[in-house]
Amino acid sequence: MKSVRLLLLALLAFSLTACDSTSNLGSEPQAFVYIENKGSDTMVNLALAWAEAYQNAHPEVRISVTGGGSGTGIAALLNGTVDIANASRKIKPEEVEQAQANGIEPVEFVVARDAIAIIVHPDNPVDRLTLQQISDIYSGKINNWSEVGGEDRPIVRLSRETNSGTHVYFLETVLRLGEKDNKTLFSMDTLLLPSSEGIINEVRQNPNAIGYDGLGYVPQDLKIIAVAKTESGRYVLPMISTVNDKTYPIARDLYVYTAGQPEGAIKDYLDWIHSSEAQEIVAELGFVPILVYNP
């Protein structure tokens, strides 16, 4: 269902830009360059915004963006049906093997970053936690704020629904501390809220609550928790600089993959994605822009 909606969005974006350019089409017929772009649902809005901005500046280029998930995008790249695959995870070793069997050498580019902020009510005196403490809170080992230096209040755990990619990322990176054979699960009484808005609403009015959400979605009036990897480590707040120097532990890179070193229009497009103009769009959409080296 979601992919249908995204496809429609992509078509809309496509047709809108198609309308502008019909006027110059009459005067001088141009050869269009088509770029096929597919993959991660997390990134699809970002990819659409990029494509729209780029096509406005380069009317001879047509970029079609579809979602479907990181795996779908990479599979399409390996089969040679798309030029650029978006992925919110790194390519897996078996996918690289399959690519090589097809005679394709996937090339990776980090195009943006996504930080997950841990949020609490502004009156909650707790302002820092270690990854282990957050894991213990969400798995149900810690049930009272006094155990982590707060008031004597029960902890109400808030999470996104299980179909959210953020839920899965949080499970793997925080609850299971990134360990492959760790089988920790969310505590059964974790509230699974269907939207970011639901989490933010509950945290805003409930001093017992703890929640997590993409940094770009967190409003000013909530308190963001500083997180340390270990007890002796430094407690770090999520922001553009700490995500970029990798001191904030709950952040992931967002990638695009191309088949072989990009050339021609694809190379121009990827260069533009790494420009400060494209990275401003990243920040506008609530993701963390990567460092841009403007020569």
Add this chain to the structure above:
Amino acid sequence: MNSKQNWQEFFIPRLIKACGYSAIVFVALIFFFLLREGLPTLVEVPLKALLDPRWYPIEEHFGILPLISGSLLVTVGAMLVAMPFGIGTAVFISEIAPRWVREILKPLIELLGGLPSVMLGFLGILVLAPFLRVFLNLPTGLTALAGSLLLGAIAVPTVVSIAEDALDAVPRGYREGAWALGATKWQTIWRVTLPAAKSGVLTAVMLGIGRSIGETMTVMMVTGNAPVLAVKLNSIFSPVRTMTATIAAEMGEVASGSVHYRVLFFIGIVLFLISLIVNISASAVIFRSKKRAERILS
């Protein structure tokens, strides 16, 4: 002209007949589709896994008991709210209220019935849940109780309008007879009018149950959606996850044909069976009382 009329005479009754039968066809098709998509669950997932106390489908925990208990708890709570309120309101409108009050109250209650449930959900998140948390000193207001109160409010209009019709249908002679025997207004209502309208009032309650167990949006927004097995007495004060909210939240993203997809359809079958049982018992009550009425008349 004449031939055109003949043509109409031939065509239109058949069209109307097709419309009538289409309802049956649609119900049958829906049920068939549910069975086709959901029944393979019983083969793919061992029964023991379905009775698992945990619902966490992305890690192959397919325990549906927490979801069933959540739905039942919220529905029972909703009926505890909707029954006294709904029947009380119906009695007031039909027996006590002066004409002009009735004229205002009835459309107002119908308006309440037309409120989109997502709006009540918003009200629940922004007003009711914070109020319940502070008032009852709970860890969170997103609980089965919040769901029950809102679902009760959703079911009240259904209960009121059907129960009021039933009370209205009680012949005036019954009440006049009771008054003539010296019964007070309350005695007349409690001992004569309500028992006479019993079957209609029961139908009202049954349809209210059907309305609340199938409601999705409101419960998804206010019950917290934590799949905890609700068996303790104080479960009403903790978050629950209902069958409807589970289907609504997870169906959009699930891979078609996967085990998770099948289990969601299986939950749909369970939900369908529960509403079927409620509806059948409602019609059984009506049927029995009809037969009784026929016996008296003959």
